[in-house]
């Protein structure tokens with residue numbers, strides 16, 4: 001229902017192009033498809049001029065989920081329409097969508113509040129199932145989304161009560177060391193696990209239920225060894241205490257306390273920052289915002305090329321998104337591919353140089369860095385709105401992902417920017433540039449920062465290469481080597 005797809009060799013008259021359409025040609029290695037952006041309803045032009053909140057026409061924005069997919073021309077939203085086209089194409093092509101309950105769209109909560117779940121179930125059930133309440137977002141934490149049996153209030157109540165019990169139980173499983181070996185495969189594997197458990201099936205049908213529905217049956221220990229060993233754990237040494245974040249960024253950008261000389265070479269520029277400095281003085285900016293800092297010439301052309309070369313050598317694979325169970329899943333919201341920079345990659349002399357620079361720049365050590373993630377986006381690929389904070393890491397020895405330093409490995413012909421939805425800032429990829437932002441708040445480095453929500457916009461022309469470097473608040477590499485991160 002997202003639009004027509006015309007194949008390059010199509011003779012079909014309905015695929016002819018009129019002046020009220022925009023045609024994109026999507027280059028793919030083996031086939032070439034034409035994608036037509038057009039209004040699907042005759043009233044689109046009229047609707048787009050409707051105003052809800054003030055005198056300005058705002059129907060395209062207020063009702064964006066529907067309008068961008070059905071009235072793309074009238075709303076000047078061919079980009080979003082294109083995205084929907086790619087998604088539907090992937091789903092039709094057999095892409096399995098995440099079995100987790102989650103919103104794929106940054107606006108879901110707002111759209112749901114506006115009644116879009118009822119008005120546009122087709123779009124909303126696919127992209128906003130958590131906000132529409134058709135599954136439980138909390139059950140994400142441990143396996144496939146649990147069916148809430150909406151519309152059957154007796155069943156819904158049973159599920160809700162049992163789910164609350166398993167949420168409490170699973171909090172303990174995430175925290176307590178003895179569950180280290182089982183916590184990541186303690187998962188509900190059927191949407192009805194919670195309902196069955198509420199109906200007494202964990203006892204009646206013990207073998208099946210305790211392995212297929214362990215969270216619902218409160219039985220993670222059934223899955224394996226729950227002894228407490230995790231040798232060689234590093235001493236806890238958090239990089240940031242409350243208040244350190246602002247001082248760190250002020251050092252980079254303002255040369256606070258004269259400690260920022262090192263950063264001059266990167267010509268640091270704050271695209272966004274808090275209005276007030278840590279010493280109480282005024283930072284001289286109009287908008288109060290989270291830190292977003294651009295560093296020029298952070299890596300050399302040679303280093304950028306090397307990352308791309310290593311990526312191709314190892315092979316890029318479809319990206320996954322970390323979910324709260326500690327697993328990583330393919331989702332419709334992240335369509336790039338990537339590969340990880342593990343041991344041999346880390347030992348590459350050019351990479352080692354960059355790792356050291358990242359450690360110096362973030363005032364940390366190489367051990368605080370997660371393995372670099374090398375990314376590749378082909379035309380049309382993207383990563384919808386998200387934050388880089390992973391809540392379950394708080395319970396692990398590595399602590400929170402306190403900041404991200406994103407490296408751009410090439411210039412992109414068109415599209416592919418990193419957009420910070422809340423700050424209303426888009427950074428266009430430029431080879432060698434690094435972008436630095438916090439994923440936690442200054443007052444509490446264990447608390448996620450929602451103002452640095454961001455998305456990777458679809459690449460419209462060309463290919464985009466980048467590197468994710470995530471800095472943890474504690475040593476990541478030692479517990480990773482000791483297999484203490486689950």
Ligand SMILES: O=C(O)CCC(=O)C(=O)O
Pocket residue numbers: 375383388406416417418419454455456457466468
């Ligand atoms: O590709 C980008 O611009 C950002 C990627 C990103 O946000 C991520 O991988 O977490």
Ligand SMILES: [Fe+2]
Pocket residue numbers: 386387388454
């Ligand atoms: Fe990200």
